[in-house]
Amino acid sequence: EVQLVESGGGLIQPGGSLRLSCAASGFTVSSDYMNWVRQAPGRGLEFVSLIHRDSGTYHADSVKGRFTISRDNSKNMLYLQMNSLRTEDTAVYYCARGAPFFFWGQGILVTVSS
Amino acid sequence: DIQLTQSPSFLSASVGDRVTITCRASQGIDSYLAWYQQKPGKAPKLLIYDASTLQSGVPSRFSGSGSGTEFTLTISSLQPEDFATYFCQQLHRYPWTFGQGTKVEIK
Numbered sequence: 001e002v003q004l005v006e007s008g009g010g011l012i013q014p015g016g017s018l019r020l021s022c023a024a025s026g027f028t029v030s031s032d033y034m035n036w037v038r039q040a041p042g043r044g045l046e047f048v049s050l051i052h053r054d055s056g057t058y059h060a061d062s063v064k065g066r067f068t069i070s071r072d073n074s075k076n077m078l079y080l081q082m083n084s085l086r087t088e089d090t091a092v093y094y095c096a097r098g099a100p101f102f103f104w105g106q107g108i109l110v111t112v113s114s
Numbered sequence: 115d116i117q118l119t120q121s122p123s124f125l126s127a128s129v130g131d132r133v134t135i136t137c138r139a140s141q142g143i144d145s146y147l148a149w150y151q152q153k154p155g156k157a158p159k160l161l162i163y164d165a166s167t168l169q170s171g172v173p174s175r176f177s178g179s180g181s182g183t184e185f186t187l188t189i190s191s192l193q194p195e196d197f198a199t200y201f202c203q204q205l206h207r208y209p210w211t212f213g214q215g216t217k218v219e220i221k
Contacts, residue, residue, distance in 0.1 A: 104159070
């Protein structure tokens with residue numbers, strides 16, 4: 001059974017850093033597109049980042065230069081390193097598998113506030 | 115970026131109603147469109163991809179159509195568990211963008 005479980009969220013001050021993790025089971029993260037999507041409170045969905053099977057990455061303009069997506073094949077984990085966080089980064093962050101997004105994690109809340 | 119505009123943003127319907135949601139793209143996206151359903155406090159769930167392919171396990175009352183710039187999601191007979199918010203997503207060009215959502219509520 002495919003499962004995705006996010007961790008690492010929480011409250012962080014503006015300008016701070018946080019690393020989100022997504023533990024995958026039932027498949028290997030290197031075998032498919034892996035994505036991060038976020039949803040600000042009461043708002044719609046925003047695509048954040050993806051990593052290809054061949055390790056190529058793409059980041060939305062809103063996070064480019066601040067966020068980095070990566071994976072660890074040996075641990076079957078997906079990560080999102082978030083630096084220089086802003087209040088507008090406050091959202092529930094989801095990891096999702098595939099293109100389109102066939103499987104989603106349950107989401108993790110990141111709150112950027114002083 | 116490719117903009118997706120859903121209409122309506124909100125609709126009120128009754129159990130058994132036929133419901134249609136439209137998603138219009140700011141430029142042609144072939145058939146690279148997906149539809150998701152999201153219930154409060156839950157992750158989205160994929161319903162349809164490639165504009166009209168039903169995801170495994172999704173009831174057949176859901177259907178999708180369209181290509182190019184105009185797409186529709188149809189629920190043939192609305193069920194109590196279908197009251198949710200629906201999003202379209204294009205995967206034709208980066209960044210993969212979403213529509214703003216359509217909330218389906220009980221009349």
